[in-house]
Amino acid sequence: MKPTAREQRFFAVAAAGFVAAAALPAFDDGYWLSMGITIAMYTVLATSWALFSGPTRYIALSTAAFFGIGMYTVGIGIATVPYPLLLLAAGLIGAALGGIVGLATLRVSGVYFVIFTLGLAELVRQLFTWVQTTMGTSSGLYVLVDTSERLVYWQLLALAATVYLAGWAIGRSRLGFALRIIGDDETVASHSGINTARAKVALFVVSCTFAAVTGAVLAPRWNYVEPTNAFSAMLSFQVVIMALLGGAHRLWGPLVGVVPFALIWDVISAQAPNQSTLLLGVAFLLIVYFIPHGVIGLIEKQFRRRRAGYG
Amino acid sequence: MVRHLVSTFAAIAVAAAIGGGAHAAEIKIGASAPKTGPLAGGAAVTHWPNIRLWVHQVNARGGLKLKSGKAKIKLIEYDDRTNPGEAIKAIQRLATQDKVDFIVAPFGTGFNLATAPIFARYGYPQLAVSAISDKIETLTKRYPNIFFMLGSTTTFAGAVADILSELRKKGVIGNRVAMVNVADAFGIELANAARPIFKKAGFEIVYDNSYPLGTQDLSPVVKAAKAAKPDAFVAWSYPPDTFALTEQAKIAGLDVKAFYTAVATCFPAYAAKFGKSIEGNLGAGGINPDTPEMKAYFAAHKKFIGKSPDYWASAVTYASLQILEQAIEGVGTTDRKAVIAYIKKNTFKTVIGDVTYKNQNSEKFWTVGQWQNGVFYGVRSTGRPGAKPVKVKQGW
Numbered sequence: 001m002k003p004t005a006r007e008q009r010f011f012a013v014a015a016a017g018f019v020a021a022a023a024l025p026a027f028d029d030g031y032w033l034s035m036g037i038t039i040a041m042y043t044v045l046a047t048s049w050a051l052f053s054g055p056t057r058y059i060a061l062s063t064a065a066f067f068g069i070g071m072y073t074v075g076i077g078i079a080t081v082p083y084p085l086l087l088l089a090a091g092l093i094g095a096a097l098g099g100i101v102g103l104a105t106l107r108v109s110g111v112y113f114v115i116f117t118l119g120l121a122e123l124v125r126q127l128f129t130w131v132q133t134t135m136g137t138s139s140g141l142y143v144l145v146d147t148s149e150r151l152v153y154w155q156l157l158a159l160a161a162t163v164y165l166a167g168w169a170i171g172r173s174r175l176g177f178a179l180r181i182i183g184d185d186e187t188v189a190s191h192s193g194i195n196t197a198r199a200k201v202a203l204f205v206v207s208c209t210f211a212a213v214t215g216a217v218l219a220p221r222w223n224y225v226e227p228t229n230a231f232s233a234m235l236s237f238q239v240v241i242m243a244l245l246g247g248a249h250r251l252w253g254p255l256v257g258v259v260p261f262a263l264i265w266d267v268i269s270a271q272a273p274n275q276s277t278l279l280l281g282v283a284f285l286l287i288v289y290f291i292p293h294g295v296i297g298l299i300e301k302q303f304r305r306r307r308a309g310y311g
Numbered sequence: 312m313v314r315h316l317v318s319t320f321a322a323i324a325v326a327a328a329i330g331g332g333a334h335a336a337e338i339k340i341g342a343s344a345p346k347t348g349p350l351a352g353g354a355a356v357t358h359w360p361n362i363r364l365w366v367h368q369v370n371a372r373g374g375l376k377l378k379s380g381k382a383k384i385k386l387i388e389y390d391d392r393t394n395p396g397e398a399i400k401a402i403q404r405l406a407t408q409d410k411v412d413f414i415v416a417p418f419g420t421g422f423n424l425a426t427a428p429i430f431a432r433y434g435y436p437q438l439a440v441s442a443i444s445d446k447i448e449t450l451t452k453r454y455p456n457i458f459f460m461l462g463s464t465t466t467f468a469g470a471v472a473d474i475l476s477e478l479r480k481k482g483v484i485g486n487r488v489a490m491v492n493v494a495d496a497f498g499i500e501l502a503n504a505a506r507p508i509f510k511k512a513g514f515e516i517v518y519d520n521s522y523p524l525g526t527q528d529l530s531p532v533v534k535a536a537k538a539a540k541p542d543a544f545v546a547w548s549y550p551p552d553t554f555a556l557t558e559q560a561k562i563a564g565l566d567v568k569a570f571y572t573a574v575a576t577c578f579p580a581y582a583a584k585f586g587k588s589i590e591g592n593l594g595a596g597g598i599n600p601d602t603p604e605m606k607a608y609f610a611a612h613k614k615f616i617g618k619s620p621d622y623w624a625s626a627v628t629y630a631s632l633q634i635l636e637q638a639i640e641g642v643g644t645t646d647r648k649a650v651i652a653y654i655k656k657n658t659f660k661t662v663i664g665d666v667t668y669k670n671q672n673s674e675k676f677w678t679v680g681q682w683q684n685g686v687f688y689g690v691r692s693t694g695r696p697g698a699k700p701v702k703v704k705q706g707w
Contacts, residue, residue, distance in 0.1 A: 223425050228349060
């Protein structure tokens with residue numbers, strides 16, 4: 001698979017972008033670095049979410065379940081296992097669970113799938129709580145290791161680069177092609193001889209793995225892992241909203257949703273901490289009303305218009 | 312674009328510097344805690360009102376007394392949305408963007424721990440209140456600027472066992488204890504701490520069960536507990552289930568001589584809902600409401616906020632702000648390093664009595680309180696004077 005000239009240009013731009021992003025801690029290692037971590041985290045989560053949900057159009061609300069599993073892997077193992085191994089373990093556990101869940105649910109479609117994935121985070125949360133209750137340890141886990149904000153940030157950036165590479169590779173593979181057909185019409189896809197279940201499960205596993213590793217990367221930053229924080233349903237919704245705001249049908253779509261979303265929300269919560277939820281609701285309404293196809297839809301529309309003008 | 316942004320920030324910075332010069336007599340204090348999300352309800356009762364009351368009172372008397380003169384407090388508030396990532400970002404923003412002089416510790420154990428590295432990194436004192444941990448020693452060794460004052464889970468469980476032992480000695484109750492807990496952080500930790508302590512004290516746990524956080528119908532739990540014929544009922548519960556368990560116990564006629572529910576038993580809303588029927592109910596926390604300082608605090612809280620504070624962490628939160636105030640005034644500048652050193656070395660006069668930190672932990676706190684004639688009195692403490700004798704619960 002040799003990249004085309006257009007792809008090479010794109011690679012160069014992306015690589016430059018990553019290098020620039022990686023240099024952020026040199027300019028500010030306080031507030032803006034925290035902001036960078038928020039953006040990098042949601043970029044990984046939203047982009048890996050869109051890898052699966054973009055082409056298949058299955059809305060998965062299970063990000064928090066896998067994110068929490070990654071956190072707990074680190075929380076439980078940190079006393080005995082070296083941290084880099086835990087990142088690997090989190091990925092493997094996320095993948096394994098994603099596989100099981102995928103096999104069990106991806107045969108159901110539409111709204112059933114959405115509801116199941118929403119319930120999954122709660123199910124896993126209760127499971128972890130139950131295990132801790134019966135095993136007799138306290139339910140909060142301390143992850144007291146020496147880390148720094150910049151280390152967490154760079155790990156997230158590396159993870160983001162991996163997501164983009166994976167997304168690019170999948171996009172030009174037979175699997176990616178199969179998924180786009182499934183997204184357009186699943187019946188047609190299965191009639192064309194595509195093993196739809198296998199294709200969907202494969203991509204779902206990829207998406208879950210990234211969410212679990214993200215949780216594992218962030219656990220040392222949070223210091224303390226407890227079920228309510230690790231498995232917050234809010235996270236699953238935010239990821240979906242950000243990805244849709246950007247546009248889930250392009251690989252870099254979620255990024256253009258995450259950046260403005262994170263910045264706008266931060267301004268709102270800083271300027272009006274008591275009305276943030278209200279203003280956020282208004283912002284959603286405006287977005288849905290004025291840019292229904294996401295930021296990327298707007299960009300593409302402008303692009304087409306300009307081309308038409310020249311033509 | 313970048314250049315434009317940079318110049319904009321530069322302009323803001325210059326404006327801020329000029330503005331700062333014009334209002335020299337101002338001290339900036341930041342606070343970040345939940346205003347939305349699962350912990351918002353608790354913060355709205357015990358956290359935010361006390362910060363507002365304290366700022367109001369300090370400014371009403373002209374501000375904090377520094378060597379350079381009086382400085383009024385300017386409060387900057389952020390909502391952490393009950394999300395650790397947001398909490399870290401908010402504290403970063405307060406420290407590096409707003410460049411506040413001091414920061415009020417966040418609300419909740421997880422949030423105090425998540426933000427501790429940031430507090431430590433920028434050298435802000437962190438007077439944690441609503442953070443109950445059994446790892447206080449490890450944490451204070453790790454972070455030289457964090458302070459604890461609400462106690463540890465083991466102490467809370469031990470105090471309940473102590474009360475039950477006393478009642479057994481008097482012949483009021485026997486050995487049979489029914490224990491339930493909410494299956495979430497605090498509840499699990501307390502239940503695990505309590506089991507060996509109860510057994511060691513010679514009690515038989517005749518019913519031991521947990522229920523998930525947010526369970527709506529607790530009548531099966533209460534009925535099963537009643538069927539075990541306990542002499543005492545202990546619930547390591549959170550606010551919603553504290554209310555629900557009490558309600559169900561009343562309905563089912565769970566007639567025990569000692570009835571304990573944990574968090575929120577001390578809320579004025581608890582008494583407002585159940586009236587006289589909760590006479591003799593035991594709960595986590597407590598205060599000594601009869602001291603003149605506490606009476607003045609209750610009156611001021613009621614007047615400024617419009618409602619009474621709770622009978623436990625509210626007063627402790629307020630006390631933590633009094634400690635900060637006295638330490639800043641004792642040093643006379645906004646030198647945070649000196650303020651931290653001052654907090655470690657001195658004793659502070661607060662609404663909950665004198666507070667001295669030993670290895671960054673205040674070891675004198677209330678552990679169990681009891682509703683007696685419409686007031687939630689502290690009945691057990693570790694070194695706080697004024698504990699009332701425990702009364703025997705006489706039905707509902």
